[in-house]
Amino acid sequence: MKKIMSVFLAGVMALGMTSCKKEEKRPETGKGFIPALDTSLNCYINISGGYDNFEALEAEFDRFNEYYPNVKLMYTKIDDYNNMIGTVLNGNDAPDIYVNYSWMYGREQYKSSIDHAENLADPALGLNLNCIRSNIILNTEDGTLPMVPVFSNTYGMLVNNNLFEKEGLSVPKTYKELVDVCNAFRAKGYKNPMMGFSKEEKTSLFTLSIYPFFCGTVANNAEAVKKLNALDPAAGEYLRTSLEKIEQFLKDGCVDLDECGKIENNYDAVILRFFEGDVPMMIASGDAVSGTAKRESRSEAFIAKPFSYTFVPVPMSDEGANFLDMPNLQFSVNKSSKNLDISNEFMRFLVTSQELSEMAQKKGLMSPTKDLSFNSMYAAFQAVPESRILSPEVFGLTDDAVYQLRQAIYAVATGEMTIDEAVAAYGTFTQ
Numbered sequence: 001m002k003k004i005m006s007v008f009l010a011g012v013m014a015l016g017m018t019s020c021k022k023e024e025k026r027p028e029t030g031k032g033f034i035p036a037l038d039t040s041l042n043c044y045i046n047i048s049g050g051y052d053n054f055e056a057l058e059a060e061f062d063r064f065n066e067y068y069p070n071v072k073l074m075y076t077k078i079d080d081y082n083n084m085i086g087t088v089l090n091g092n093d094a095p096d097i098y099v100n101y102s103w104m105y106g107r108e109q110y111k112s113s114i115d116h117a118e119n120l121a122d123p124a125l126g127l128n129l130n131c132i133r134s135n136i137i138l139n140t141e142d143g144t145l146p147m148v149p150v151f152s153n154t155y156g157m158l159v160n161n162n163l164f165e166k167e168g169l170s171v172p173k174t175y176k177e178l179v180d181v182c183n184a185f186r187a188k189g190y191k192n193p194m195m196g197f198s199k200e201e202k203t204s205l206f207t208l209s210i211y212p213f214f215c216g217t218v219a220n221n222a223e224a225v226k227k228l229n230a231l232d233p234a235a236g237e238y239l240r241t242s243l244e245k246i247e248q249f250l251k252d253g254c255v256d257l258d259e260c261g262k263i264e265n266n267y268d269a270v271i272l273r274f275f276e277g278d279v280p281m282m283i284a285s286g287d288a289v290s291g292t293a294k295r296e297s298r299s300e301a302f303i304a305k306p307f308s309y310t311f312v313p314v315p316m317s318d319e320g321a322n323f324l325d326m327p328n329l330q331f332s333v334n335k336s337s338k339n340l341d342i343s344n345e346f347m348r349f350l351v352t353s354q355e356l357s358e359m360a361q362k363k364g365l366m367s368p369t370k371d372l373s374f375n376s377m378y379a380a381f382q383a384v385p386e387s388r389i390l391s392p393e394v395f396g397l398t399d400d401a402v403y404q405l406r407q408a409i410y411a412v413a414t415g416e417m418t419i420d421e422a423v424a425a426y427g428t429f430t431q
Helices: 002-015 055-064 079-090 107-117 163-168 175-187 207-219 224-231 233-251 269-272 290-297 300-304 340-350 351-364 375-382 399-413 419-424
Strands: 043-049 071-077 097-100 148-153 155-160 281-286 310-311 326-333
Touching: 043 079, 043 340, 055 071, 055 155, 055 281, 055 340, 055 351, 079 097, 079 419, 148 351, 155 163, 155 207, 207 224, 207 233, 207 281, 207 399, 224 233, 224 399, 233 399, 233 419, 269 281, 269 290, 290 300, 310 375, 326 340, 340 351, 399 419
Parallel strands: 043 071, 043 097
Antiparallel strands: 097 326, 148 326, 155 281, 155 310
C-alpha cells in the first residue's frame, strides 16, 4: 500500500510541474471560450513589456483563471524595453509572451524580437484573428504573423461635449465646419477654442492633426510611398499639400500657439489643461486619451465641475476626417517557451472581440477589434467611411519617412522654414 501510495503521490506532483504539457483538445461546442487543456494545470505565464504596471492585463488574467485557476500571471517590466527585449529573449529568464511592435519588423537591431516569435497565423492555434481590423495586422513577406495587436492607436481631438451642447454647436466633421466652430466659440468668449501640445515635433498638435491628412494624399500612390521610404529628395514634393494645409490651419486662427506653448507635454499636461473645462477641443493622441480616467480625480476643476468628453477625428479636409488606424501594442508568443501550450491557450482566450475590447477599455486605449461600439469614447471613429480609414501597415509608409514629415511640418508651423525650404530638405532631417 505504501508503494502504491508513493506512486500515486508522484503522479499528482507531476501534474504541478512548472512546464505545462498539452492535453488532448476538447471540441469547440456552443458559444464562449472552451478550454483545450487540462484545467488543473499549475504553472506561470511570464509576460514582459515596458509598462510600469499592466492592470488591464491582470484583469484579463483574472477572467482566464475562471477556466485555469492554478495558472498564474507574472508580468515583468523591462527598462529600456525596445533595446533590451532581444537580450532578454536570449537569456535564461526569457518571457513566454512579450510586447512587440510592427516597426521592429525588418530592422536588424530588433531581429531577435521577430525571430523568437511564434507564427500566430497558424490555424492549429485557433486564434480568432477575424475579430481584429485587418488593416492593423502586420503584413510580412512570408505570410507569417509574429505579433497580434492587443491595442490600437490613432490621432484626434478630445471634445468637451457639455460646451458644445451649452453653446448650441455641433462637433465639426469638415475643415470648414472646424474653422466656423472655432470662430463661433471665440465670438462667445472662449479664448482658446482649440488647443494642443506644441513644444516638440513628435507629438505636437501639428503632427497629430496633419499626419492623417497627409496619409490621405499618398495612401493610393505606391510610387510616392516608395520614394518617401527611400528618403528621395524629390519626394519632398509629396509633402507640399500637407505643409500648405498646416499653414492655412494656423492662418485661420484655430489655435493660439502662445497659449499652446504653455502645455508641457502631450500626456499629463494636455489632459489636465483640457480638464480645466474652458477648452472645447484639445488635439491629442490615443495614448493621451488612455490617461484621462485616472486624471479626473487629480483635476480640482474637473472635480468641481465634471463634464462629458469624447475623442473624435480632426477634420482637416472639406471631404471629411481621416481615421489613421495604427496598432499600438502587440503581443508575441516566444516559440521557445517552456510553457508554450498554455501561453497559446491564453492568447486564444484573449484574441476575441469581447476580451480585447474589455482590456482596451480598462486601459483607456482603442480596441483593435472591428466593433468599436464597446467604448463610447471612440465611437466617432466607427462612423468614418471605409474609404477614409488609412493604415501605414497597409500602404507601407515607414517610420523613417514619417520622421521626415514630422520635422518638415514642425519647421513650417513654427516658422523655422518656408514651405519651399521644407520640401527641399526632405531626407536631410536627422534624429
